Amino acid sequence: MQHSGQRHRAGLTALVVLTTLLNFLFPANVxxxxxxxxxxxxxxxxxxxxxxxxxxxxxxxxxxxxxxxxxxxxxxxxxxRTGNPPPDTQAPSAPPSLTSTAKTHESVSLSWGAATDNVGVTGYEVFTNGSASASASTSGATSVTVTGLLANTTYTFTVKARDAAGNRSAASNAHSVTTSPRPAPDTVPPSTPGGLRSTGVSNSSVSLSWTASTDNVGVTGYEVFVNGASGASATTSGATSVTVTGLNANTTYSFTVKARDAAGNRSASSAGVSVTTTGTPPVGNKLIVGYWHNFDNGSTNIRLRDISSKFNVIQVAFAEPVGGPGSGRMAFAPYNSSIADFKADIALLKSQGRKVLISIGGANGTVHLDDAVARQDFVTTMQALIDTYGFDGLDLDLEGSSLSLNGGDTDFRNPTTPRIVNVIQATRQLLNQNGSGFILTMAPETAYVQGGMSAYGGPWGAYLPVIHALRDRLTYLHVQHYNTGTVMALDGRAYAQSTPDFHVAMAEMMLVGFPVGGNTQAMFPGLRPEQVLIGLPSSPQAAGGGYTVPANVHRALDYLIKGQSFGGTYVLRNPAGYPAFKGLMTWSINWDAFTNFEFSNSHRAYLDTYR
Missing domain, CATH: 2.10.10.20 (Carbohydrate-binding module superfamily 5/12)
Known part of the structure; x- marks a missing residue:
């Protein structure tokens, strides 16, 4: 999320062709x-x-x-321009210093120096044993892992650089590597985890910890079972603690833990422990979701433990890629806090029955999952962050070029763009690894969602295949109703941000559905009302546009939830409204503190009138 004076959340502005004015402003003799x-x-x-x-x-x-x-x-x-540009016929230089950095019995990791080109190198191709076609390729990165190799076999690799015109360089130096022998099968299970105990409890979650198991090769993770279930309800990637979420209030649960290793061997079950959740339900049935940003942008530096109790879900923003957008490796380090203090703050919020999620991306955190390597790096590093801090879920806040449809990708139900397909698969894998109580939220901009009704391609509608593919596990969708131009609604009118009409019209598009790209044969199905919230700036300083005074927000919600019209232009398709509509999201908690909690105080009092 880039807002005025901030480094995150850039809203996509519509381009308007004003040829005469442009000719006047930008003469040809520049x-x-x-x-x-x-x-x-x-x-x-x-x-x-x-x-x-x-x-x-x-x-x-x-x-x-x-x-x-x-x-x-x-x-x-x-x-x-008139005439054609001169063709680019100059090939890049040969990549230097090809070497191997790691190997297994079925893969070899390679790296090399960057090639140069008169226009620009666009990627590299890796050839194995002099093959005529590339065995692996990159989009500019100077390293890759070649997989699918035979054990204890010598392979010779070369690399060529390519440019946008299709010119390819001469081959790099040849580098030979012998893969490792195939390891003997591991059939020994880990030892049984000991000392299982409860370290925290709320009305919907229980935090557990235990002593580490041992294994002849190595323990890779633990599985937590609730009430003797046949499948794990929560998992870790090696951490000896976890918080099991999605539980009922004032209910007794029995927990056991098993250790697992890389070969899939599982230990015997630990001794069980019984824990009763607290009986205090959350206030009302509507939510306020707030983003807490992990950087100083002139608002307020506030510790997690000091966040107002009026926020039900806290989005920690952001986990961002390291090593370039295409690496897939994600990282997060708490700002102005030790890791131990940050983890303690998260545990405290969770003990109060609140959810703490890790948000991915933002405007500057561009995430490109263009291949299987980047996808797996993403899953591995995100799981490590989830286990380290005990996050209850993840939020997809992908902006800019993180999601964009390739040419020819025209069906949101069957996407073909690798960047989108890999985001879906990686998210699904994380959801499966962390159990049914793990929360998934998304915070797209309007152009990437509602904008897909008018046009479908490039960034327009690019979130639709992700939402559609994950709708069965999507907990909340809160589209950003800010930093946007006018957007076409179901009635064929374009509405401007900051107005009750805009909020009602944009929200109902997600509840009713709409024809993608104007094609009535490609209808995007609506979401359940309890999955949908409205995203708003918490103060005028928090966004470049879209701030809406509380009274107009409440007019919009009265119409959306109760069907109580404020006399606006937009008319609900469902006159009775949507009583299960879930609430509000805001960027940000920090800016709310800056304005003395105007957003959370005014909207919490209003939302609590719904029981």
Whole structure:
């Protein structure tokens, strides 16, 4: 989430073609700079020249490009030149210093030095044993792991660089590696975990810890079973503590733990422990979800333990990629706090019956899961963060080019864009690993969701396949009703942010569904009312646009929940409203503290009128 004066959450602004005005503002005699082939995620300046699809274009407005903003699609940004650009025929230099960094019985990890090119290197191809076609490829990274190899076998690798024009370099130096012998089967289970005990309890969760097991190779994780269930209700990746969530208030549960190793061997069950959850239910049945940001942006530095009790769900923002957007390796370190204190704060909030999630991405945390390696790195590192801090779930806050549809990917029900397919698969794997009580939320911008009704491609509607594929495990969707232009609603009218009409119209699109790309044969099905919240800025300082005064928010909710009209333009498709509609999300808790808790105080009092 980029807002005014902040480093996160950039809302996508609609492009409007005003040719006459642009010709006046950006005359053709600006000094030109040849930038080569057009590329996404690149800053361009007025007068720059790029090539795309065999044609040349002049930059008309300074901007940073996104997938979907190709020159033919954005005449407000690019003017086609007469004549064709000169072809790029110069190949990149050969990648230097190819070497291996690790190996197993079925894989070899390689790295090499970066090649150079007159325009720019776009990727590398790895060849095995002189094969005519690449065995692996990257999108610019200078390392890769080649998998699917035979044990105790020597392989010779070379690497070539390629550019956007399809030119390929000469091969790198050849590097030979012999894979490790296949290990003997491991049939020995770990020892039984001991000392199982409860370390915290709330009305919906129980925190447990135990002593570590031992194994002849190594313990890889633990599984927690509730009331003798045949399947694990919670898992860890080696940590000897976990919080089991999604429990009923004032109910006694029996827990046991098993250890597992990499070969799938499981220990005998630990001795059981019985715990009774507390009987205090949460206030009302509507939620306020708040983002707590892990950086100083001029608002307020507030500890997790000091967050107002009026927030039910706390989104810790953000886990971000390390090693570049395409690595998939995620990291999080608490700002202005020790890890021990941060974990203690999370445990305290959970003991109060509140949920603490880790939010992924934000505007600057671009996540590109373009291949299986990045996907598995993402799952592995996110699971480690979940286990370390005890998060109750994860939030997908993917912005910018993190989600964008490739050309030809036209069916939200069957996506083909690798970046989107891998996000779905990685999220599903994390949900399965952490059990049925693990929470999944999403916070997309309007262009990525409701914007998909008018157009489907590039960023427009790019969240729809993710929402649709994970709707069976989606706990809450809270679209950002801010930092956006006008958006078309179900009645064919375009509504502006900050108004009750906008909030009602955008929310009902998610409840009723809508034709994707205007195609009535491709209807996006609505979500259940209890899955949907409205996302709002907590103060005028928190966002570049979209702040709505509490009175207008309450008018919108009265109409949405009770069918009580405020006399606006938009008319609900369901006149009776949606009594199960879940509540509000805000960016951010920190900005709410900055304005003396105006958001949480006013909206908690209103939402608590619904029982």
């Amino acid at each position: 000094l030109a700079a040849d930038r080569g082939a057009w590329a996404p995620d690149t800053s361009y300046t007025v007068g720059d020249i790029v090539s795309h699809g065999g044609r040349g274009y002049d930059c008309r407005q300074s901007h940073r490009s996104l997938v979907g903003w190709e020159p033919p699609n954005t005449p407000a940004l690019w003017l086609e």
